[in-house]
Amino acid sequence: MPEPRRSPPRSLIGSLVLIAAVVGCGAAAFAYTAGWFSPRRLTPDRLVDAFSPPNAEPLGHRRNHAKGICFTGVFESNGAGATLSTARVFTSGQYPVLGRFNLATPNPDAPDATVPVRGMGLRITTPDGQQWRSAMIDAPFFAVATPQAFYALLEASGSKDPKAMPEFIAAHREFGAFAAWVGSAPWTGSYAEEPYNGLNSFIFTDGSGAEHAVRWSLIPQAKPVPISVDDLAKRGPDALEQEITTRIQAGPARWTMVVSLANPGDPTADPSKAWPADRRKVEVGTLVVQQIEPERDGPCLNINFDPTVLPKGITTSDDPFPAARSAAYAKSYDRRTAEAKYYPGTATEAKP
Amino acid sequence: MTQVRQRFTPLQRLLHWVMALCILAMLFIGVGMVSTITPTYLSLVSIHKPLGIAILVLALIRLALRLRDGAPALPTGLPEPMKLAAHLSHVVLYLLMIGMPLIGWAMMSAAAYPVVLFPGIHLPSILPLSASLHTLLWNAHFYLAFALFALILLHVAAALYHALVRNDGVFETMASVSVAGEEG
Numbered sequence: 362m363p364e365p366r367r368s369p370p371r372s373l374i375g376s377l378v379l380i381a382a383v384v385g386c387g388a389a390a391f392a393y394t395a396g397w398f399s400p401r402r403l404t405p406d407r408l409v410d411a412f413s414p415p416n417a418e419p420l421g422h423r424r425n426h427a428k429g430i431c432f433t434g435v436f437e438s439n440g441a442g443a444t445l446s447t448a449r450v451f452t453s454g455q456y457p458v459l460g461r462f463n464l465a466t467p468n469p470d471a472p473d474a475t476v477p478v479r480g481m482g483l484r485i486t487t488p489d490g491q492q493w494r495s496a497m498i499d500a501p502f503f504a505v506a507t508p509q510a511f512y513a514l515l516e517a518s519g520s521k522d523p524k525a526m527p528e529f530i531a532a533h534r535e536f537g538a539f540a541a542w543v544g545s546a547p548w549t550g551s552y553a554e555e556p557y558n559g560l561n562s563f564i565f566t567d568g569s570g571a572e573h574a575v576r577w578s579l580i581p582q583a584k585p586v587p588i589s590v591d592d593l594a595k596r597g598p599d600a601l602e603q604e605i606t607t608r609i610q611a612g613p614a615r616w617t618m619v620v621s622l623a624n625p626g627d628p629t630a631d632p633s634k635a636w637p638a639d640r641r642k643v644e645v646g647t648l649v650v651q652q653i654e655p656e657r658d659g660p661c662l663n664i665n666f667d668p669t670v671l672p673k674g675i676t677t678s679d680d681p682f683p684a685a686r687s688a689a690y691a692k693s694y695d696r697r698t699a700e701a702k703y704y705p706g707t708a709t710e711a712k713p
Numbered sequence: 714m715t716q717v718r719q720r721f722t723p724l725q726r727l728l729h730w731v732m733a734l735c736i737l738a739m740l741f742i743g744v745g746m747v748s749t750i751t752p753t754y755l756s757l758v759s760i761h762k763p764l765g766i767a768i769l770v771l772a773l774i775r776l777a778l779r780l781r782d783g784a785p786a787l788p789t790g791l792p793e794p795m796k797l798a799a800h801l802s803h804v805v806l807y808l809l810m811i812g813m814p815l816i817g818w819a820m821m822s823a824a825a826y827p828v829v830l831f832p833g834i835h836l837p838s839i840l841p842l843s844a845s846l847h848t849l850l851w852n853a854h855f856y857l858a859f860a861l862f863a864l865i866l867l868h869v870a871a872a873l874y875h876a877l878v879r880n881d882g883v884f885e886t887m888a889s890v891s892v893a894g895e896e897g
Contacts (some may be wrong), residue, residue: 376877383873384866391862394741396748404748492827510751589771663844664825669755673833677755683751687758694824695851698844 383622403512405692406683421704422469424693426480426496431461431659434613434651436485442620442645445573446565448674449487451645453599458648459484461661462552462605469704473601474594477543481557481579482666483648491672494665496686497557497579500546503632504539508685535633542577547587550596552605553614553650554585561668561686562629562678565620572624574678576636579616579648606653616648631634631678655706665694714728718785725782727890728775731804735768736810740862753876763830769814776807789879799871802864809861813854 379419403627413425417429435455442451450456464471467480480498487493505511510533517529530536549555557579565573595601608614622641656662669677670686677683697704721729739761746757787796821828822838823846829835840846876884 373878376873379877380870380873384870387866387869391741391744394748402748404752405750408750423788484836489833490827491833530816562863663842663847670827676832677752679754684752684755686752686753688747698824699848699851701848 367521392545405688407693408512410530411512419467419469421697421700423697425429425467426463426465426470427467428471429461429656431654431656431661432460432650434458434649436644436646436648441643445567446674447487448672449491449567450485450493450672456487459660472598474590480553492670493672494670495559495668497556499555499557500542501558502635503560504511504536505533506631508681548590548593549585550588550593550604552601553583553590553608554581556580560632561682562680564678566674575620577618577620579618582615609650609653614650617644618646618647618648632682637707665690720785722782725778726887727886728771730890731841732771735764738765741859758820765817767815772810788829813857816850816854820847820854823847823850
């Protein structure tokens with residue numbers, strides 16, 4: 362092919378400078394987008410780093426709620442939720458469930474009596490292949506109002522500066538209510554006697570296209586039996602896992618799933634503010650936990666209970682936490698799966 | 714191909730420029746989404762997945778067109794090392810355009826995440842749950858993304874070098890989507 366000469370040659374230096382400028386601007390824009398010029402940006406890495414002191418990460422484990430045990434069972438939908446959301450999971454029927462009872466601690470070896478907050482990860486799968494994942498805790502409201510405040514809480518509680526926590530508490534008034542709950546709520550001796558609250562607000566979309574701001578809770582059908590923290594400690598560091606294993610061997614445990622609907626003006630963006638108790642509530646079904654499996658070889662080991670994995674008919678709301686949790690959980694997942702040799706499971710790995 | 718064309722076909726040029734926009738957007742969305750915990754994270758992730766699959770489909774169409782319609786010959790006066798670099802970089806670009814979406818899809822599958830394209834529409838899993846496979850694919854997706862961006866910068870620099878310094882018609886083979894002045 363001949364070499365056409367369609368325009369007079371430009372200055373060589375000028376051309377090379379222009380090329381370098383285009384490439385340089387492209388690279389700089391990329392670096393800016395990646396946050397390399399923004400060391401103060403709250404990235405998933407920084408948020409996840411804040412859970413553990415440097416060089417003390419729980420290798421191979423979740424970076425928070427690190428101690429836990431797997432369960433399987435079913436969600437028995439009663440059909441009542443179908444008036445609120447088109448999600449398949451609310452059509453009456455039974456759907457398989459995978460979950461995990463856990464303690465809200467970054468230490469996978471923490472003694473049970475040292476961790477006041479307990480949680481549940483849950484994944485419900487429907488026959489159309491859609492999934493509803495959720496991660497809930499037994500507190501009735503969250504500790505802080507925003508993800509930035511949560512990061513500040515992690516920073517303050519990990520700080521050696523004795524003034525860090527008092528300053529955090531003074532700047533985040535909502536934390537007082539949470540601290541009061543932690544100090545006063547009775548302990549129980551069983552994961553089966555705890556409620557698990559979603560706390561974050563989500564949007565249910567019904568068949569007419571109408572949207573409902575909701576929160577959900579799992580209310581235990583087992584009667585809570587209060588126990589002193591000293592008595593719990595005497596039962597041993599892993600008493601909760603032993604108790605739930607024995608209990609479920611004797612028969613399933615059940616929770617009623619209750620969906621609460623916001624009134625106009627209720628704080629949907631702030632999980633530290635509980636909605637008034639008189640809000641409309643709909644019982645949508647029953648969680649039946651049928652089998653307990655140790656985490657190490659259990660089916661929940663490599664599952665991320667990302668609260669933004671939602672079926673069609675449920676979406677996130679203006680609550681900023683699910684996005685922050687999703688970003689942080691993914692980072693925690695990427696790290697711990699890369700560290701699997703420190704906490705190897707075999708049951709869920711692909712067979713060669 | 715019976716005649717030596719001066720330019721890529723109009724369809725090839727259209728695909729090139731549409732994909733250029735998609736891939737650049739994809740790379741910026743990718744590095745942006747993994748650097749934030751704001752609600753933008755969810756918006757970017759929800760674009761990243763369907764856009765990646767769209768790029769995969771477009772890249773396969775483009776590969777088929779390339780095999781069918783070929784490419785204009787490089788200028789005879791172009792030094793051999795530059796010809797080799799041009800051919801190799803194009804092979805690697807095709808490999809990455811097809812490979813990156815597949816790696817992303819496989820990475821999601823190995824973590825048992827649903828690969829949601831749109832609410833209610835998801836792709837099947839193409840790998841079993843596996844921590845080791847997830848880690849391997851995550852690393853590949855991460856590092857190859859930077860390699861792809863670097864290769865694109867090199868591609869842009871080379872295109873501008875042809876246009877501004879050599880002025881040898883190579884830039885014009887792809888430069889315009891317009892069919893005006895098309896021979897034949």
